[in-house]
Amino acid sequence: MATAETAGLDPVLAFSLVGALGVGSQWLAWRLRLPAIVLMLAAGLIIGPLTGILDPRTQFGGMLEPMIAVAVAIILFEGGLTLHLRSLSDAATGVRRLVLIGAPLGWLASTGALHFVAGLSLEASAVFGGIMIVTGPTVIAPLLRQARLARRPAQLLQWEAIVNDPVGALAAVLAFEVVIVLQTATSAAHAIQQLALGITVATVLGLAAGWGLVRAFRQAHVPEFMKVPVLFVLVLSVFALADSVLHESGLLAVTIMGLWIANSSLPSFVELRRFKEHATILLVSGVFILLAAGMSLDVLRTLDWRAAVFVAVVILVARPLPVLIALAVTNVAWRERLLVAFTGPRGVVLVAVAGLFGERLVQIGIEDADRVAPLAFALVAATVVLHGFTLTPMARWLGLVASRKPGVLILGGSRWAVALGETLSTLDLPVLIADPNHAHLRAARAAGLDTFFGDILSESAEHRLNHVAYEKLICATDNDAYNTLVATDMAPEFGRENVFQVKRVQQSSTRHALPPTLGGQPIGAGETFFEANARLAEGWEFRVTELSEEFTLERWRETHPEAVPVADLGPNGTLRLLGPETPVKETAGTRVVALMPARPERAAGQA
Template sequence: MALETMGLSPMEAFAIVGVAGVGAQWIAWRFRMPAIVLMLAVGLLLGPVLGVFLPERDIGPLLEPLISLAVAIILFEGGLTLNFRELHDAKSAVLHLVYIGAPLGWALSALALNLIAGLSWEAAIVFGGIMIVTGPTVIAPLLRQARLRARPAQALQWEAIVNDALGALAAVLALLVVLVGHQNLGGGEALWHLVSGVSFAVLLGLAAGGGIVAAFRRNLVPEYMKVPLLFVTVLAAFTGANAILHESGLLTVTVMGLLIANANLPSYSEIHRFKESATILLVSGVFILLGAGFSFETLRLLDWRAVAFVLSVILVIRPLTVFLSLMGTALPWQEKALIAFTGPRGVVLVAVSGIFAEQLVAQGIADGALLVPLSFVLVVATVVLHGFTLAPLARRLGLTSGDKPGLIIVGGSQFSTELAQALEKAEVKVLIADPNRRRLLSARKAGLHYYYGDILSEAAETSVEFIAYNALLSASDNDAYNTLVATDLGPELGRNAIWQVTREKEDVARYTLPSQLGGKSIAGGRTLSQYLALLDEGWSFRTTRLTDEYRIEAWREASPDAIPLALVTRDKLSFISEGGRLNEAKPGARIISLMPPDVSASASRADRATASLLPASRLPDARVAAEPEAASGATI
């Protein structure tokens, strides 16, 4: 039972929403829990359970516009991720899920609502249209947690964002059909209202997006004003479209984001990263508001039919819709199965159904009141189910990058090759990238995975499964390029996972760079040339596993002159940084180190150097001999 409180001021309410939402996301990340589930649970705890924060009481009339504007910005940011250049082999699946899946899902959902949930046909076709949406507010955090491979992740993300706007418009169309039968509104007038509203929404999105692109390309907007201008334009376009046709603003902001994403703007990366951060804040807040604003009293309107309906949606309607839609595509059955059993609903479903429920009840359709509790139960059921099952299901189907750590080494050299071999002994997935084919010869000879091309290129975005690698070492012979790579990929992989070999003259004041540029230095402060010199002197990499009997102290005693470089645990790789605490290494961890030459070391550096200069045609690796010389941007 909720506790009686005096209520909160709007400022206190906003503070609670922010702290609870972001705090729930951090706890979910820290303890590897589904973030969406935790945010919803925190919202329910603060609202209907404890009564600490009740949106209707503490925010009042601001609640609905806040959620609407938040959803608009979330959808716009989602549109920014829909870059056609990145779609590639997922294009066919996305088109089928939109063109076939959306109308098929609408029809099947309406049928289930009528036959199973017991809704009238009028309420069923309206709610069936809204059920097309699969929730970009939910999909993005789930994909981030599950670390899916590129193609199924792209299919789910594109479907969620595009169908979110289409679902709202389908519900608008269905509502207009209902109003024609209950009001003195002609069919032609209703059709004109819909067509003109949708056309205006699309044109407004194109105009707003095109205006932004033109202004940015002609340098009419300074850098510091670009993100604020985007925010204002998104809100204005969303509000303007909704003024003509309710909920058509969702289509406007999606079109706007899609246009900007494919305009190849120089500032796109910075814009997208800022919008991504804003979206995380908004998703957190929206789910706290959603949970806190729910009333358990509305559940009394439901009976066993609601449970049967939710089960039919998850186990029958969604799988049937996906499998029928994806017939004829080249997707393997594993990817089809994953998409079929992943259909979480989000805040858009609840927000839009609440609006349309009021209009249906106002027209004398009593069971329209069931839309809100049905939508909430469906959201909770799918969020909880997919929050806990998506990652395990994807692993079972072999569609994730796995839980083992992965490292990208930028720069091909003997140092990179031997380090990669030592890391692979510790079960770390390693990729060596270099735009110079000759520098990759030693990696190719050793049978290592490599990428021939610039790791920052657009080709790399589609050829390299970045999600399979959670750390990067920039170790080319070009210090400026190392710094560029570490700085550019830092936001994607996380600053704490970006490492860089020490730059030449780094300790000289005039060469020192700000802390926000480049990656973290490895302990020892050696440059690439110094590491190569050690290898030429006979030093070698060694992978040592710690046990209960052989702990870090024993390793130090046995190898007093060793240079520890990296520590590998079951799911994490970290290089030993300056001041790093190697003493925290526990049994089961593996230490990657450089060992000095000893009497038994008979490996000839000269032989290796000679082998590295051999032409590709004389290397023993059959894969290399068969590889076309003109190939560029290929991952092996």
């Protein structure tokens, strides 16, 4: 829906508008604790078909499709980077069955729903049905943190989303390859030849590029500061070369390339993947806004009663049935099966890939493929909103909530850590103490606290720990370097504002001092490991005090002038860890956790 104003909108201004709306929607969603995808959908529809402020085809012209194609290629490449084959082989039986059995059955069920319910052609249904098996880790992770599910159902949903992300993309790409070859080939033999050639070229290019990149990085043929640029250029080159042989086979090539790199144990892999994740957020936001803004009112009107029935069938049949079949005859409890079966939020990757393939299918003569994009938007919006509001109540009804309050993960089994963990446990907060030294966990186990023996950065910890149950991280071992390493590495996952560590011992020589920009925030009085534990050796203890209108914060400070506040728990269950400069909330009903000198009677008894 273009207007005179739309035609005059500068392309650079339009490009910046798309970026601002995409990132702005995600930030606003974070502030309001709403699904980002819903806000992005609303923003795209408002500036596009509803007001005509932005018409992507007018602003970007012939560059629109290549831009979206390149963005989708990078998104799928990043998806390939998330799939570790060793993780899949080591995963629980439930996860493997969800991927190996549930994904193909989900593809078949989704294709049937699209064809028989939504009324799409078999070709469009097969392509769209493949990508519909993707639930999306970027969508499921916030929901899991909000619901605070028990460990096993949370891991089933999380790992299904991670593994099925590239699997669904591969399914859609392969289905598209078959459709495009059948539509353009002159005979069956020609079709088979084209398909075999395209898949072979894509596979060889993807494997060769991945192998060459890993070899070049390992042998230091590429300096560290150039690794990300080289990676980007190689992804674009592989995509373009494979695409020149068979249209869209480039998507298959870059996905295979990502899979190879992910399973190569590359030393720089974590840094590369983290940067790619940031780039993917920008690209996904931009593609989503562009696709939403590019829809016309006529296309939106195609979302009739059949579209509503289609969404209902997907939520009630096409998602639950394959999951229940896949998890049948396993040790997964029936409550967990039901929760996983009826939890399948779709994300922006589905919209991005479906929108691109819908355009391509229309270009080769499958006219009803123009309904793929609006159906994708409808499915994403419905599932994200539905599961965003129903996952927590359903989990509580089924008794699968680990805790309704945010948990704390404490690194190190010292006396200070165990005493703090015991105190937080009295507030019904989930607490886990982890330590790579088994002997250090003896006191924590004796106190009845949950423990993890091993390195918190290991793959074992990634698979065995339910990270979504813990909102805060405290690094409190006697090794300052290890505390700093863990705090820095885990900060992107927990959020830097939720990562704390005991103060590092001041080094007199700059040769041994770590940069102040690394690590977490100070906690309590900002003391070192040895200073904090020395207080306990002198008889100090953690205590919880509830503030009220009569016993205010000011009165508490007058009563306990030496107390060191470490945390406060608000009346609504919001936990805050406190540093030296963080004020305690003065709200009545707030419970303050503080380190205080021993009571006089206890001190006399010890004497």
